[in-house]
Amino acid sequence: xxxxxxxxxxxxxxxxxxxxxxxxxxxxxxxxxxxxxxxxxxxxxxxxxxxxxxxxxxxxxxxxxxxxxxxxxxxxxxxxxxxxxxxxxxxxxxxxxxxxxxxxxxxxxxxxxxxxxxxxxxxxxxxxxxxxxxxxxxxxxxxxxxxxxxxxxxxxxxxxxxxxxxxxxxxxxxxxxxxxxxxxxxxxxxxxxxxxxxxxxxxxxxxxxxxx
Amino acid sequence: xxxxxxxxxxxxxxxxxxxxxxxxxxxxxxxxxxxxxxxxxxxxxxxxxxxxxxxxxxxxxxxxxxxxxxxxxxxxxxxxxxxxxxxxxxxxxxxxxxxxxxxxxxxxxxxxxxxxxxxxxxxxxxxxxxxxxxxxxxxxxxxxxxxxxxxxxxxxxxxxxxxxxxxxxxxxxxxxxxxxxxxxxxxxxxxxxxxxxxxxxxxxxxxxxxxx
Amino acid sequence: xxxxxxxxxxxxxxxxxxxxxxxxxxxxxxxxxxxxxxxxxxxxxxxxxxxxxxxxxxxxxxxxxxxxxxxxxxxxxxxxxxxxxxxxxxxxxxxxxxxxxxxxxxxxxxxxxxxxxxxxxxxxxxxxxxxxxxxxxxxxxxxxxxxxxxxxxxxxxxxxxxxxxxxxxxxxxxxxxxxxxxxxxxxxxxxxxxxxxxxxxxxxxxxxxxxx
Amino acid sequence: xxxxxxxxxxxxxxxxxxxxxxxxxxxxxxxxxxxxxxxxxxxxxxxxxxxxxxxxxxxxxxxxxxxxxxxxxxxxxxxxxxxxxxxxxxxxxxxxxxxxxxxxxxxxxxxxxxxxxxxxxxxxxxxxxxxxxxxxxxxxxxxxxxxxxxxxxxxxxxxxxxxxxxxxxxxxxxxxxxxxxxxxxxxxxxxxxxxxxxxxxxxxxxxxxxxx
DNA sequence: AATGAATGAGAGTTCATTCAT
DNA sequence: CATGAATGAACTCTCATTCAT
Numbered sequence: 045x046x047x048x049x050x051x052x053x054x055x056x057x058x059x060x061x062x063x064x065x066x067x068x069x070x071x072x073x074x075x076x077x078x079x080x081x082x083x084x085x086x087x088x089x090x091x092x093x094x095x096x097x098x099x100x101x102x103x104x105x106x107x108x109x110x111x112x113x114x115x116x117x118x119x120x121x122x123x124x125x126x127x128x129x130x131x132x133x134x135x136x137x138x139x140x141x142x143x144x145x146x147x148x149x150x151x152x153x154x155x156x157x158x159x160x161x162x163x164x165x166x167x168x169x170x171x172x173x174x175x176x177x178x179x180x181x182x183x184x185x186x187x188x189x190x191x192x193x194x195x196x197x198x199x200x201x202x203x204x205x206x207x208x209x210x211x212x213x214x215x216x217x218x219x220x221x222x223x224x225x226x227x228x229x230x231x232x233x234x235x236x237x238x239x240x241x242x243x244x245x246x247x248x249x250x251x252x253x254x255x256x
Numbered sequence: 257x258x259x260x261x262x263x264x265x266x267x268x269x270x271x272x273x274x275x276x277x278x279x280x281x282x283x284x285x286x287x288x289x290x291x292x293x294x295x296x297x298x299x300x301x302x303x304x305x306x307x308x309x310x311x312x313x314x315x316x317x318x319x320x321x322x323x324x325x326x327x328x329x330x331x332x333x334x335x336x337x338x339x340x341x342x343x344x345x346x347x348x349x350x351x352x353x354x355x356x357x358x359x360x361x362x363x364x365x366x367x368x369x370x371x372x373x374x375x376x377x378x379x380x381x382x383x384x385x386x387x388x389x390x391x392x393x394x395x396x397x398x399x400x401x402x403x404x405x406x407x408x409x410x411x412x413x414x415x416x417x418x419x420x421x422x423x424x425x426x427x428x429x430x431x432x433x434x435x436x437x438x439x440x441x442x443x444x445x446x447x448x449x450x451x452x453x454x455x456x457x458x459x460x461x462x463x464x465x466x467x468x
Numbered sequence: 469x470x471x472x473x474x475x476x477x478x479x480x481x482x483x484x485x486x487x488x489x490x491x492x493x494x495x496x497x498x499x500x501x502x503x504x505x506x507x508x509x510x511x512x513x514x515x516x517x518x519x520x521x522x523x524x525x526x527x528x529x530x531x532x533x534x535x536x537x538x539x540x541x542x543x544x545x546x547x548x549x550x551x552x553x554x555x556x557x558x559x560x561x562x563x564x565x566x567x568x569x570x571x572x573x574x575x576x577x578x579x580x581x582x583x584x585x586x587x588x589x590x591x592x593x594x595x596x597x598x599x600x601x602x603x604x605x606x607x608x609x610x611x612x613x614x615x616x617x618x619x620x621x622x623x624x625x626x627x628x629x630x631x632x633x634x635x636x637x638x639x640x641x642x643x644x645x646x647x648x649x650x651x652x653x654x655x656x657x658x659x660x661x662x663x664x665x666x667x668x669x670x671x672x673x674x675x676x677x678x679x680x
Numbered sequence: 681x682x683x684x685x686x687x688x689x690x691x692x693x694x695x696x697x698x699x700x701x702x703x704x705x706x707x708x709x710x711x712x713x714x715x716x717x718x719x720x721x722x723x724x725x726x727x728x729x730x731x732x733x734x735x736x737x738x739x740x741x742x743x744x745x746x747x748x749x750x751x752x753x754x755x756x757x758x759x760x761x762x763x764x765x766x767x768x769x770x771x772x773x774x775x776x777x778x779x780x781x782x783x784x785x786x787x788x789x790x791x792x793x794x795x796x797x798x799x800x801x802x803x804x805x806x807x808x809x810x811x812x813x814x815x816x817x818x819x820x821x822x823x824x825x826x827x828x829x830x831x832x833x834x835x836x837x838x839x840x841x842x843x844x845x846x847x848x849x850x851x852x853x854x855x856x857x858x859x860x861x862x863x864x865x866x867x868x869x870x871x872x873x874x875x876x877x878x879x880x881x882x883x884x885x886x887x888x889x890x891x892x
Numbered sequence: 893a894a895t896g897a898a899t900g901a902g903a904g905t906t907c908a909t910t911c912a913t
Numbered sequence: 914c915a916t917g918a919a920t921g922a923a924c925t926c927t928c929a930t931t932c933a934t
Contacts, residue, residue: 477914478914480914483914518915518916519915519916519917520916520917521914521915521916521917521918522914522915522916525914525915
């Protein structure tokens with residue numbers, strides 16, 4: 045699925061890139077604080093460091109900002125994850141590392157994740173498919189790694205199970221952000237990763253020792 | 257934690273109850289469709305079947321509606337769950353039934369769950385604690401059932417694990433609503449319950465047979 | 469000029485009288501506190517000790533309340549003044565007493581005077597003439613007393629002067645209410661009366677001693 | 681006492697000044713006609729010649745308009761009076777001229793005076809002290825002029841009397857506006873000035889001739 | 893390319909008034 | 914006669930968007 049183009053009046057691509065980066069950075073902070081709907085375009089412009097007039101040289105509507113923010117966050121997460129996943133070799137150990145890495149990214153990008161998670165529904169109908177597609181892609185990445193493990197004989201899972209486990213991993217990564225009020229009190233990131241990994245993987249692995 | 261009172265100008269408690277039910281019902285439909293922020297008070301009044309003036313006889317601000325909706329949904333879910341959980345006897349079978357029942361409730365109340373899940377963050381700061389407390393209570397209910405199983409020797413879990421598993425169950429219940437675009441395509445509710453239960457419980461149970 | 473009739477649905481004249489007295493009393497307190505426009509009909513009803521529905525059994529519009537309040541205050545002041553004035557015998561001494569008495573009434577009815585003075589302009593166009601007429605009557609009362617003094621040879625004033633002095637006396641009586649923030653700090657009522665009387669009367673009196 | 685700043689979103693000070701002048705002019709006309717409470721913000725905007733949105737670029741609340749109006753009128757009156765008073769040389773003649781000039785200003789600004797006089801009480805609690813202070817200042821100006829006359833031996837008045845006479849002058853100036861329904865029928869401005877001056881000054885002056 | 897003043901549709905909320913009980 | 918729930922017109926204020934400079 046191709047990227048939705050956000051119209052800019054300004055021609056200089058370099059400048060567009062630069063301004064949008066400023067914009068996204070400012071917007072994330074604001075959205076985290078007060079949510080998309082309670083944030084005004086003026087505030088976004090100000091946080092980005094330019095005037096309201098200038099803001100509208102780089103977007104068409106306020107929702108474009110939200111789209112750009114979501115798009116940016118997905119890309120960021122996906123890019124990071126991609127690199128990690130390419131290194132995965134189908135061993136249980138590498139799967140664990142991938143998951144740990146993903147949770148670490150979720151922790152690093154807590155604010156962004158929270159914003160995205162809470163505000164996607166505010167996207168217009170025509171931006172939604174693109175965004176859902178992104179989610180599918182990301183879940184797909186986990187599916188790929190897990191499938192490798194299964195093919196490798198390290199895990200015993202049906203296709204349906206693979207898919208659901210992937211969803212679970214993904215959502216539990218987000219959970220670290222959106223239920224931080226409960227989880228951060230009880231666990232450090234390390235503990236959280238450790239526990240979730242135990243619950244998710246160890247138990248679905250082919251238990252060699254017990255089988256003997 | 258005591259309930260936050262929402263002020264009503266109308267004295268007749270019966271009537272207040274009745275009107276608020278109408279209001280909540282209408283509001284849920286609208287919030288599901290367009291979200292809290294895009295729904296106007298006039299639309300809420302109309303959906304509830306009375307005039308804008310009447311609406312404001314039963315609430316003080318628009319956010320009161322959101323609070324009432326959230327409060328109602330929590331109570332509904334909790335009440336249903338409570339009954340089920342009281343019957344649980346600490347066997348694995350009854351735990352499975354409890355989870356299945358919870359997922360069924362989540363399915364029955366899909367719209368409500370989605371709304372609540374997406375709009376809680378729109379609540380005013382002073383309503384949030386009450387709502388988070390509700391979540392803690394509900395997670396606590398699962399903790400209780402699971403603890404029973406552990407004490408019964410049916411499961412082998414540390415306290416930390418019990419807590420996390422409870423969070424997972426709860427979130428995976430909501431998942432069925434908020435990721436329905438992905439999950440409902442792949443699984444029926446029965447399959448979803450079956451799969452999640454397998455992943456969650458069977459693997460953490462004390463595997464009697466394999467231990468022999 | 470005849471009294472403007474305020475319509476009441478209730479027939480029992482006694483009751484109407486009673487209810488309106490309650491109403492006026494409550495309204496004065498409220499109007500003093502927050503002004504006519506910021507006072508709601510509900511508040512008036514409550515302060516009067518009955519329901520909003522009952523309030524509207526005794527008036528037709530909110531402005532009727534204001535009219536009744538103004539009418540009541542004028543009547544009260546006028547009645548008191550009338551008695552005093554009838555006793556006036558055209559001596560300077562009795563004029564002074566009349567003025568002192570008037571200022572005393574203004575002091576006793578501070579709240580009412582303030583309300584009336586500040587809210588008359590809120591009266592509907594068709595109530596205004598009646599109210600202005602009341603003012604003319606009251607000024608006229610002073611004119612009469614002063615004229616007596618002039619005829620008695622106690623004062624030397626033209627008709628124009630008599631009229632203006634009467635206005636001055638009247639306004640200076642109100643002043644004691646509406647400039648209380650300044651005057652009450654500096655003077656007691658006695659001092660105020662003394663000083664104003666000096667300035668007003670002594671100096672326009674036929675100065676027998678100095679003429680000798 | 682420093683001026684209360686009324687917030688404007690617009691930066692250009694010149695423009696703010698200009699727009700506010702338009703606003704005040706329009707508002708005075710409307711307030712005179714229907715009073716502050718019966719005038720809507722839209723009407724004010726329209727009378728000022730711009731949209732409701734623009735109005736709110738220059739004020740924060742409707743009450744700001746009232747404050748600006750009052751502030752403007754006080755400043756206007758005070759400025760005019762200041763110039764006149766500086767020229768006063770302590771002779772009775774110059775005092776008379778000052779008073780005459782003040783009454784002339786009150787006549788020129790009839791509408792404004794009426795508005796201010798009738799609507800000050802509608803100001804928010806936090807604007808009131810500033811406004812009362814203005815009144816004190818203006819009364820103070822008269823006190824100064826009269827004191828000069830006393831020091832000059834032209835008048836024989838105690839301090840208390842000076843203060844009260846100043847209040848009287850001030851209120852009688854306003855009277856010309858707020859009792860115009862009675863006074864304008866009977867007197868021309870000249871006559872009014874003449875009569876009030878006689879009553880106020882001639883009689884408190886040291887009557888040289890009669891003392892001989 | 894950047895600015896920010898201007899716009900006005902539309903939002904939340906209030907409250908005088910009515911009328912069935 | 915008394916009540917108070919219901920009504921909706923009207924109000925203040927906000928804010929996404931435009932466009933002349």
